[in-house]
Amino acid sequence: MRDNRKYDYEIRKNVQKEKAMKKVFVIATALAIALSAGVVVAAKVKCTVDSVDGDKVTMTCEKADKLTVGDKVTVKKKKDKALEGC
Numbered sequence: 001m002r003d004n005r006k007y008d009y010e011i012r013k014n015v016q017k018e019k020a021m022k023k024v025f026v027i028a029t030a031l032a033i034a035l036s037a038g039v040v041v042a043a044k045v046k047c048t049v050d051s052v053d054g055d056k057v058t059m060t061c062e063k064a065d066k067l068t069v070g071d072k073v074t075v076k077k078k079k080d081k082a083l084e085g086c
Helices: 002-037
Strands: 047-053 056-061
16 A cells, blocks of 8 residues: 555656646747747838938838837848840
8 A cells, every 4th residue: 555655646746747847848938939029020111212412311111100210220222123125
């Protein structure tokens, strides 16, 4: 009878360890998702250049409400399509 109690105790102990490991795994996974979701996702906004004055560029943009003052932006020139002649 004593052997069974010791065996039952070991089983309960292992089950508790497994539950604790599952909790750690769930918390670690949730943290990883939360941290990766915190990364800023770039918004694509189409703009037209209105004027260029030295190193200052003025543009008119569609969906400009996605931008705020102080945002860092990267501007890429739209590739011109090649015209094929006869």
